[in-house]
Amino acid sequence: MLGRSNHKHAPAAVISSDQRYNSLTYYIWRQAKEFPNPVNHTELLHEADRCVKCGICLPHCPTYKLTLDEGDSPRGRISLIQALANGHLSDAETHYHLDRCLSCLACESACPSGVNYGYLIDGTRALGKPGWKKRLIHRFISVQPYRNSSRLLLKLYRFSGLRHLLRLFGGKQLRRLDDLLPRAAEIGLWRKQYLPATEPRGRVGLFTGCVGRISDRKGLDASIKVLNCLGYEVVVPLNQGCCGALQQHAGEPETAKRMTAINQTAFSSDGLDAILYIASGCGAQLVKQSFGIPVFEITQFLNQCHWPDEARLNALPQTVGLHTPCTLKHQLKLADEPKRLLSRIPEIDLISLDEIDCCGAAGSYLLEQPLMADNLRQKALDKILPHNNLAFLATSNSGCALHLASGMRKIAANVQTVHPIELVAMSLDGTA
Ligand code: SF4
Ligand code: SF4
Structure with a gap:
């Protein structure tokens, strides 16, 4: 009896990696077993009550700027969260506007009262569990890439005609997923x-x-x-x-x-x-x-780092648009780091695209809110495209890269979307 009990509460450290990823069912079953939901209504209300409803955050919120609807603003959403936590509104009545929040945290950076909006939106979403379909999709995205079968699946998808069939008959959602898949995506083996x-x-x-x-x-x-x-x-x-x-x-x-x-x-x-x-x-x-x-x-x-003499950067005479993801700007506060590194490359022409709001990728937002995500991306592209001499669009987040590249392919296919570190590697090689 004692043994069974100990096994049930065993720390994650004793579970082998094979066990972890062998079975999706196992993975789903294990969730919520050891970690109770840490959020409660009182804590949420306490934080939400710190909002003085001044509205200073509104001009910084990408969804509010798009719809001009108070419900799509940080202030409006905080009011909805308060009504939900107080029991005045139900989940069904609030989720429309809360689901449209990108969690970009531009509002948090702008708020003079220091309201922890990230905690509020994450906590509110944790009060009502997402549906099984959403959880299954999230599980697939976060588990499947670590499995060896991904190589086979990708090959099958590309070369068996499956891709063609899904594009023809799979509906809008699957076509959208295919649009996002990078043309040169590879699942090579990793060495340790x-x-x-x-x-x-x-x-x-x-x-x-x-x-x-x-x-x-x-x-x-x-x-x-x-x-x-x-x-x-x-x-x-x-x-x-x-x-x-x-x-x-x-x-x-x-x-x-x-x-x-x-x-x-x-x-x-x-x-x-x-x-x-x-x-x-x-x-x-x-x-x-x-x-x-x-x-x-x-x-x-x-x-x-100290750069040794032999790690010499060669000239890269190209124009590069440098996009700053929201997570780098508002959460990590590291917006200047890619710029500082790329500035070391001789002859590079860096164009800062700092003023662009959230591009609409935002984790799974680009799949769950396609209309909003595409409108936000278009606003971003409208600021990128006037720089018509761009050779590269550099961005430091995979989601932004996928979303922006899928838009760029349709209107500026000659611009390559890359991670900033790829430009550093090119410069070290002298291959550009
Ligand atoms: S979140 Fe901050 S900036 Fe926005 S309305 Fe509330 S107090 Fe004002
Ligand atoms: S996280 Fe972003 S989208 Fe959500 S309310 Fe704040 S600024 Fe608006």
Whole structure:
């Protein structure tokens, strides 16, 4: 009896990676077993009551700017959250406007009263569990990329005619998914260790991300190459998993915590000096967790490193539009880091696209709110396209890259969407 009880409450650390990812059913069953929902109505109301309804955040909110509806503003949403927590309105009456929130946190950056809007929106979403369909899609996105069967599935999709059939008969949603899939997406095998040519000066762990390990493989490979060139050994723990951001912002904080536990185990055993990530969406979730070692965004880390003489950057005479994802700007407060790093490249022509609001990617928002997401993307593209000499659009988040690239392909197919680190790798190679 005691044994069964102990097993049920075993910490995540004793569960093998095979067990973790072997069965989707197992994964869903385990969620919510160990982590009770941490949010309650009183705490939500306490935070919501700090909003003085001044409206200073309204001109900073991308959804309000799009619809001019008070319900789509931070102030309106906080009022809805208060009414919901007080029991004056039901979930069914509030979810329309709350679901349309991007969680971009532009409002939080603008708020003079320091209202923790991120806590409010995440907490409110956690009060009502998302439906099984949404949870299953999130589970598929965050688990499937780590399975070896993904390679086979992608090949089957591309070369068996399945893609053609789904585009013809699969409906709007599947066509939208196919539009998002990068044309050159690859699921190559990972090695656990990537050594520099000389004696390592340090050992860092690389967090791949779930979507990123497929869509941003070039950015991850470029990171390894640059780090090796600077003398760092790179470890890619094979038992790492998704950061859990998707679940955290969709009302499943307990599942997000389980995912954190998996990563805490994966990155704890190799004597690492630091953990590095390249997608700011993952980073914003990772930095909230305790790993016992520092967690850095890749360009932030490289800006702090000593660059040896042999790591010389060659001229890259290209015009680059630099997009800043909301997570880098409003959550991580690292908006200047990619700019600082890219500025080291001789002859690069950097155009800052800082003034662009949320592009509408926002985790799974681009799938769940297609109309809003496409309108927000169009507003972003309207600010990018006048720079008609662009060779590259650089952005530090996988979701933004997928969403913007899918829009760019239709109107400016000659502009390549890349992660900033890819430009650094090109410059080191002298290949541009
Ligand atoms: S969230 Fe902050 S800026 Fe917005 S209305 Fe409330 S107090 Fe004002
Ligand atoms: S998180 Fe973004 S979309 Fe949501 S209310 Fe704040 S500014 Fe508006």
